[in-house]
Amino acid sequence: MASAAEQLASNISFANFAKATELKKRIWFALGALVVYRLGTYIPIPGIDPTVLAEIFQQNRGGILGMFDMLAGGALGRMTIFALNIMPYISAAIIVQLLTAISPHFEALKKEGEVGRKKLNQYTRYGTVVLATFQAYGISIGLEGMSGSLGPAVAQPGLFFRATTVITLVGGTMFLMWLGEQITQRGVGNGISLIIFAGIVANLPAAMVQTLELGRTGAMSALFIIFLMILAVGVVMFVVYIERAQRRIVVQYPKRQVGNKMFGGDSSHLPLKLNTSGVIPPIFASSLLLMPATIAGFSHGQGPDWLTTIATYLGHGRPLYLILYALMIIFFAFFYTSVVFNPTETADNLKKYGGFVPGIRPGKNTAEHLDYILTRLTVIGAGYLVLVCLLPEILIANYSVPFYFGGTSLLIVVTVTMDTITQVQSHLLAHQYEGLIKKSKLKGRR
Numbered sequence: 001m002a003s004a005a006e007q008l009a010s011n012i013s014f015a016n017f018a019k020a021t022e023l024k025k026r027i028w029f030a031l032g033a034l035v036v037y038r039l040g041t042y043i044p045i046p047g048i049d050p051t052v053l054a055e056i057f058q059q060n061r062g063g064i065l066g067m068f069d070m071l072a073g074g075a076l077g078r079m080t081i082f083a084l085n086i087m088p089y090i091s092a093a094i095i096v097q098l099l100t101a102i103s104p105h106f107e108a109l110k111k112e113g114e115v116g117r118k119k120l121n122q123y124t125r126y127g128t129v130v131l132a133t134f135q136a137y138g139i140s141i142g143l144e145g146m147s148g149s150l151g152p153a154v155a156q157p158g159l160f161f162r163a164t165t166v167i168t169l170v171g172g173t174m175f176l177m178w179l180g181e182q183i184t185q186r187g188v189g190n191g192i193s194l195i196i197f198a199g200i201v202a203n204l205p206a207a208m209v210q211t212l213e214l215g216r217t218g219a220m221s222a223l224f225i226i227f228l229m230i231l232a233v234g235v236v237m238f239v240v241y242i243e244r245a246q247r248r249i250v251v252q253y254p255k256r257q258v259g260n261k262m263f264g265g266d267s268s269h270l271p272l273k274l275n276t277s278g279v280i281p282p283i284f285a286s287s288l289l290l291m292p293a294t295i296a297g298f299s300h301g302q303g304p305d306w307l308t309t310i311a312t313y314l315g316h317g318r319p320l321y322l323i324l325y326a327l328m329i330i331f332f333a334f335f336y337t338s339v340v341f342n343p344t345e346t347a348d349n350l351k352k353y354g355g356f357v358p359g360i361r362p363g364k365n366t367a368e369h370l371d372y373i374l375t376r377l378t379v380i381g382a383g384y385l386v387l388v389c390l391l392p393e394i395l396i397a398n399y400s401v402p403f404y405f406g407g408t409s410l411l412i413v414v415t416v417t418m419d420t421i422t423q424v425q426s427h428l429l430a431h432q433y434e435g436l437i438k439k440s441k442l443k444g445r446r
Contacts, residue, residue, distance in 0.1 A: 053145070
């Protein structure tokens with residue numbers, strides 16, 4: 001028999017959405033904030049020749065700069081005020097998360113509840129400023145050394161250009177961090193994730209038009225384009241299915257008597273996602289693998305021979321690239337899962353509150369049981385990540401598919417969409433509950 005929450009969720013309709021005025025305000029706020037973000041991706045930093053810069057980025061689009069430009073919605077290729085996007089904040093958040101697993105101080109903050117969480121967020125902000133400053137200064141130095149067929153990318157290099165570039169880029173990143181927090185608090189969904197989502201999907205229409213144009217000119221057959229569309233729908237459905245998949249471990253709480261009343265005896269479950277590591281493994285793996293190609297591209301063939309050889313073998317779609325990409329995804333999937341989920345800590349928390357897994361002794365045995373289950377789930381999750389990330393690489397390399405939508409971006413778009421829809425449904429569900437409570441109060445007064 002369905003629960004009351006499931007029945008209410010099934011009754012969510014457009015009429016309910018029309019009545020949820022607060023939800024509509026949140027959605028409009030989130031959309032307005034994303035429009036502001038997209039406008040900022042077209043405001044260039046001063047002192048740069050955009051024509052020369054576009055030529056240089058077109059030559060190095062297959063490296064790490066192309067990947068970050070995709071995540072930034074083209075802001076890096078245009079070198080705008082949001083060129084760094086929100087990536088320094090994400091890097092700082094990952095570093096702080098890693099420190100909570102290896103540093104006793106950060107681990108203690110993690111266990112302090114809301115106060116500790118605020119301190120960790122503050123450390124993340126400080127780390128964002130530091131990382132953004134270093135990256136912005138590196139970009140300013142790199143821009144001064146860039147030149148194309150039309151001349152140098154920077155008209156007047158020097159200390160003033162570096163200072164203005166660093167201030168502009170760091171300010172843009174901090175503004176995006178603030179904007180993401182505002183979307184989370186006053187809008188719908190996770191603000192940081194929605195900013196990355198907006199950057200990725202902004203170039204999707206152009207990619208679709210380019211693919212259809214190849215079909216119109218005969219460079220790509222219509223049947224193959226239809227096959228690609230069907231394949232894309234199937235992959236999205238597969239990603240949604242796996243991202244929602246979880247192993248539910250039953251947790252039992254014993255009964256206890258207080259006076260003449262019995263308390264407890266409830267059963268719950270501990271959900272373990274099939275893909276616990278999320279999109280972090282593909283991002284780390286592709287960033288490391290694209291580094292040699294990026295360096296070789298900027299050297300314009302003037303670098304050492306070994307660098308050129310490595311960049312050649314690690315080109316997109318090459319067998320060595322695919323093998324290393326798969327191995328690194330698997331490695332980072334296990335590594336990051338061990339960071340975000342600690343079986344020993346989870347077992348201790350269950351024991352602390354009197355919970356236990358039926359048939360498993362509390363404490364060490366429970367930790368070993370959770371670790372065993374998590375290891376098997378991670379094997380499946382890592383294989384899923386490898387399949388989703390390698391499929392676009394093979395299509396692009398072997399069939400010249402001009403579709404920039406890689407496995408990493410696909411995972412981000414699908415997971416962010418699912419999380420946002422879930423939050424919208426939660427708001428609608430809360431609105432329905434409020435309506436039921438008001439009706440019951442009115443009936444009670446009568």
